[in-house]
Amino acid sequence: MKKLQLLTNIEESYDELRYKTSWPTKKQVVKSALLVMIASAIIAVIILIMDQVVDRLMHFIYSF
Structure with missing residues (x-):
């Protein structure tokens, strides 16, 4: 019974x-x-810029 249900589902999906x-279209x-x-x-460019800003900010903060 379950095999029949599976085949029916596959056929309906197809x-x-x-x-x-x-x-x-292509x-x-x-x-x-x-x-x-x-x-x-x-x-990716936006994330790179944000990363550089945070990196420089952290270097500035920790340089004291």
């Missing part, structure tokens, strides 16, 4: 992925990937 899911995927890479680079 049908939903095949017929009901809208997949992005152009949309490339555009989204570029957007994610640019956003990640900007966030």
Whole structure:
């Protein structure tokens, strides 16, 4: 009985992925990937700047 339920679930999942899911085009995927890479680079630069500011502040505080 459980095997039958598992097969039914797999079949329903396949049908939903095949017929009901809208997949992005290659152009949309490339555009989204570029957007994610640019956003990640900007966030990395912001974190780097914050890290440098805190590092210099700590060196200034502990230099006394």
